[in-house]
Amino acid sequence: MKSYLFIVILLFxxxxxxxCSKSGAxxxxxxxxxxxxxxxxxxxxxxxxxxxxxxxSNKKEDTIRVTAYTHEGDPIxxxxxxxxxxxxxxYDNSNDxxxxxxxxKVSDVCKEVIEKENTQGEIxxxxxxCSKxxxxxxxxxxKKH
Numbered sequence: 001m002k003s004y005l006f007i008v009i010l011l012f013x014x015x016x017x018x019x020c021s022k023s024g025a026x027x028x029x030x031x032x033x034x035x036x037x038x039x040x041x042x043x044x045x046x047x048x049x050x051x052x053x054x055x056x057s058n059k060k061e062d063t064i065r066v067t068a069y070t071h072e073g074d075p076i077x078x079x080x081x082x083x084x085x086x087x088x089x090x091y092d093n094s095n096d097x098x099x100x101x102x103x104x105k106v107s108d109v110c111k112e113v114i115e116k117e118n119t120q121g122e123i124x125x126x127x128x129x130c131s132k133x134x135x136x137x138x139x140x141x142x143k144k145h
Contacts (some may be wrong), residue, residue: 005055020087025075025095028067036067039044045063049125059084065078070096078138080127086111089127091136108132117121 031038038044048064055062068080077092087110092100111129120122124140 016068025122027073027075028069031065031067031075034065036065037139039066039068043139043141044080046139046141052082053125056082056087056113070098072097073077074098078127078136080113080138085128089130089134106134108134110134 003068014111019061024029027035028038028040028044030074032044035045037046037049043049049066052062052064060084061084063079063081066080068076068078070076076096079088079090079092082091088107089108089110090105092105093102094104108130109124110127110131112127114126114128116124116126118140121143122141127136127138141143
């Protein structure tokens with residue numbers, strides 16, 4: 001009887017853990033393998049982001065995913081799909097355990113990616129000109145001297 005109870009409890013714990021796993025979430029190593037532009041302490045796959053900017057200026061269709069990670073390691077996805085005219089943008093922080101009331105996906109249509117220097121002297125790239133007046137930082141890199 002004790003072994004049966006132990007197996008039932010073990011099964012319950014296994015089901016509970018798998019039920020709490022983050023759907024669609026993946027770590028930074030997987031994000032890099034998938035070709036995401038990964039933004040944590042540094043930017044990985046920066047060349048993909050730079051190519052996206054070139055394609056924007058040349059009105060060439062392109063798609064990228066920028067994946068940032070919170071201090072706790074939760075992914076925040078920003079998907080940009082340029083159709084040759086506008087950027088279809090989706091911000092997804094549904095896997096961020098501390099997102100609070102703003103947790104979920106937000107989609108918008110935007111006109112551009114802008115570059116500006118922040119107070120730390122870094123260059124920030126932001127999605128801008130959006131119909132919902134969104135402006136999110138995509139990545140931030142050290143200024144080239």
